[in-house]
Amino acid sequence: MMGPAHSLSGAAVWLGGTATYSMVTGNAIDPAILVMGTAVFSGAALGPDLDSYTSTATRSFGIFGRILYYLTNGLSMIVHGATRTHNDKPVENGHRTFMHTIVGSLLMGLLVLGLTSIPGTTEIFGKTFATGQLFAIGIMAFFLHLGLAGLFSKQIKNAKKTFGPYLLMAASLAVTAATAVFLPTYETGYQWLAIVVAAGWYTHILGDTITKMGTPMMWPLKIRGKRWYDVALPAGLRITAGEWQETKILTPIFWVIVAYGLISNVLLLAFDVNLLQAVGLVS
Ligand SMILES: [Zn+2]
Numbered sequence: 001m002m003g004p005a006h007s008l009s010g011a012a013v014w015l016g017g018t019a020t021y022s023m024v025t026g027n028a029i030d031p032a033i034l035v036m037g038t039a040v041f042s043g044a045a046l047g048p049d050l051d052s053y054t055s056t057a058t059r060s061f062g063i064f065g066r067i068l069y070y071l072t073n074g075l076s077m078i079v080h081g082a083t084r085t086h087n088d089k090p091v092e093n094g095h096r097t098f099m100h101t102i103v104g105s106l107l108m109g110l111l112v113l114g115l116t117s118i119p120g121t122t123e124i125f126g127k128t129f130a131t132g133q134l135f136a137i138g139i140m141a142f143f144l145h146l147g148l149a150g151l152f153s154k155q156i157k158n159a160k161k162t163f164g165p166y167l168l169m170a171a172s173l174a175v176t177a178a179t180a181v182f183l184p185t186y187e188t189g190y191q192w193l194a195i196v197v198a199a200g201w202y203t204h205i206l207g208d209t210i211t212k213m214g215t216p217m218m219w220p221l222k223i224r225g226k227r228w229y230d231v232a233l234p235a236g237l238r239i240t241a242g243e244w245q246e247t248k249i250l251t252p253i254f255w256v257i258v259a260y261g262l263i264s265n266v267l268l269l270a271f272d273v274n275l276l277q278a279v280g281l282v283s
Helices: 003-025 031-044 047-051 056-060 062-083 102-116 131-151 153-163 167-180 191-211 244-271
Strands: 121-124 127-130
Touching: 003 031, 003 056, 003 131, 003 191, 003 244, 031 131, 031 167, 031 191, 031 244, 047 056, 047 062, 047 191, 056 062, 056 131, 102 131, 102 191, 121 131, 127 131, 131 153, 131 167, 131 191, 153 167, 191 244
Parallel strands: none
Antiparallel strands: 121 127
């Protein structure tokens, strides 16, 4: 899938998933987490392509995107080279390798968990903040930026010409800092953020698995002698990224799920109306 479809798929999985979860279990999700989660999930659904120099994700961060590209692509190359069997072809570029695996997604979640769990406090402008919380805000801003860059790629391309590449980054940070005030600060920290990042990241991999030549998501499990075996749909069912199957079928489906998730979540939180209960699907 192309960048915008990836972000949209992330928003769909998060909004549809949370709405269904809340309606089936009767557990409401905090509205601030719901809103920030939508942004972070759709951003994380763009994250794996930081390993590509020309992706929406990499370009959206200007010079920082290029640094992230060299880091993620370089790491992927090293992991690929170190673990490939004689059946795996060597690669000249790390795109769609390590960043596109289940282990890679879990690692991203663990990274978020680790950074947001750092104990201690940090002083900024004379105010004291929990260090872990500062990392959480930074991570949220990072993925909010990615999510916006994906969902509004056209508008942002135009705005970039007028205001330069760093306006969106500054705006994302400001919006996140303002939203952070409303986020519940659990004693337990930011597990939800780690889960959202890992799940969003993995949603991207699933998207690539159905639209491209596949992804080596099962690494390091050996399949047919390869550790970097590309998991893909059977040849006849494969969808070409950016083609009509994506724009005319997948994208509309994602929009329907986004609408279902939005409407159900709002009805439940604001009016205590359970849509699934109303149509008799849950008791
Ligand atoms: Zn990808």
